[in-house]
Amino acid sequence: MTDATAAPVRIERDGDVAVVVLDAPPLNLFDEAVFAGYERAVAELVELTDPGRPDRARAVLLEARGKVVSGGVDVHLFSEIANGPDAVARGSALWARLLRISQTLEDLPVPTVFAAHGLTLTAAFEISLACDIILAAERASFGLVEIVVGLTPSMGGPQRLAERAGPARARELVFTGERYPAAVLAQWDVVNRVLPDEGFAEAARAYAHRVAAGPTVAHAATKKLVTAAVRDGVRAADELTPSLSGALFATEDLRGAVASFLADGPGRASYEGR
Numbered sequence: 001m002t003d004a005t006a007a008p009v010r011i012e013r014d015g016d017v018a019v020v021v022l023d024a025p026p027l028n029l030f031d032e033a034v035f036a037g038y039e040r041a042v043a044e045l046v047e048l049t050d051p052g053r054p055d056r057a058r059a060v061l062l063e064a065r066g067k068v069v070s071g072g073v074d075v076h077l078f079s080e081i082a083n084g085p086d087a088v089a090r091g092s093a094l095w096a097r098l099l100r101i102s103q104t105l106e107d108l109p110v111p112t113v114f115a116a117h118g119l120t121l122t123a124a125f126e127i128s129l130a131c132d133i134i135l136a137a138e139r140a141s142f143g144l145v146e147i148v149v150g151l152t153p154s155m156g157g158p159q160r161l162a163e164r165a166g167p168a169r170a171r172e173l174v175f176t177g178e179r180y181p182a183a184v185l186a187q188w189d190v191v192n193r194v195l196p197d198e199g200f201a202e203a204a205r206a207y208a209h210r211v212a213a214g215p216t217v218a219h220a221a222t223k224k225l226v227t228a229a230v231r232d233g234v235r236a237a238d239e240l241t242p243s244l245s246g247a248l249f250a251t252e253d254l255r256g257a258v259a260s261f262l263a264d265g266p267g268r269a270s271y272e273g274r
Contacts (some may be wrong), residue, residue, distance in 0.1 A: 009037025011044055014205065016212040016273070018048050022064040022124070026066040027071035030123040033099060038127070042104040049110045051217070058273045060108060062131060063115040063203065069140070070124035071166035075149055078113040098123070102130035102156040106227075109220040111211040115204035116140040116182070117197075126155035129164070129190075134222065135207060136182035136191045146177040163230050164190045170264035215253040216273035221245060 008024035010072035020041050022028050048057040064070065081090045105112055105127065114128035115182050116136045125142050128134050136142075144153040144161075152158065153174060161170035165188040173180065185191040195203045211219070221244040229237035 007037060008034045009041050011048070013057070014061075015209065016056075016058040017205070017208045018045060018060050019205075019208075020045070020060065020062045022062075022070065023066070025066050027068060028064050028066060028124070029071055029074045031074040031077060031247075035101075035123075038101050043099055043189035045108055046104065051109065056216075056273060057110065057212075058216045059110050059208050060105075060112045060131075061115060061208040062113070062127065063201070063204065064117070064124070065168050068118040069116050069120040070122070071119065072121035073123050077245060078147070078149055078151070082141075090235040098155045101159075109223070110216060111208075111214075111219050111223075113204065113208045113211065115141070115201070117200050118145075118177070118192075121145055121179075122153065123155055124143055126153055126157035126160070129157055133192045133207070133211075134190065135193050135195060135204050136186070137197045137246075138182060138194055139197050140182040140194075141179045142182070142185055142190075143177065144174050145177045146178040147175070161190065164188070192205065213271060215248075215251070215257065215271045217251045217253060218248055221248060 008022065008028075009021070010021050012019045012021055020038075021035070024034055026030075028034070045057070045060055047053070049060070050056060081087055081094065084090065111133065112131040113135060114131040116124075116128060116134065118137065118140055120128060120136075120140060120142045122143070122145060125144055128142075131222045144157050147152050158170050158174055161173060165173075165185075169188050169190075180189050182194045186194050193207075224244060225237045225240060228240055252274045253269075253271045257271070260269035
């Protein structure tokens with residue numbers, strides 16, 4: 001596991017939760033070191049969330065240190081590509097590389113939670129959109145402001161916004177390049193929950209622990225069914241349901257929960273993620 005406190009992106013363990021920490025003061029700008037840090041982190045998460053691992057992480061929480069989540073991307077990175085040789089090929093390669101971060105996060109077999117305590121711009125916002133749940137503090141705000149440098153967001157933001165809020169909202173948010181408060185994005189179904197500023201970090205941790213304590217294998221099935229329905233239609237999800245949900249009858253979590261329900265009533269089961 002990453003164990004370098006000076007690293008701009010690192011993973012810490014908090015029981016069953018793997019916590020990805022962005023810590024690149026003062027603004028947590030996304031430069032080559034941060035992008036590389038997230039690449040290493042998501043590769044590590046694949047291993048940490050592997051179902052066969054005895055100390056498996058059963059949820060992932062992404063958070064940031066400092067006053068803001070991120071002030072965006074270090075524009076020097078774009079300048080170096082745009083003004084160098086093979087700009088188109090290098091730009092395309094960059095986006096293909098960075099999209100893999102979002103896709104790997106999405107494909108993890110456990111719930112993923114993004115905690116936004118303050119300003120969350122560009123790449124950080126796009127990473128949040130690859131997570132299952134976005135929690136935001138009341139003071140948090142979000143923006144895809146790439147128009148200021150003549151870009152469109154390209155880590156998967158527009159298409160994932162369209163999934164959450166619909167195509168019209170996605171176009172509006174990207175076309176304007178405005179910053180949107182957490183409360184507005186909650187109304188648009190982009191942010192899942194807005195929590196009080198005071199105690200936000202602790203509340204986000206508690207939420208991550210809550211989902212980590214659930215039936216992990218069933219959560220993985222839920223993720224697959226929702227993704228299939230959104231991207232391929234309800235009938236595509238229906239096709240997957242018998243095999244995905246049928247397999248849950250062989251899990252210790254289901255057997256234990258059913259036995260607990262019959263003996264003690266609903267809501268008293270504990271889960272081990274197997």
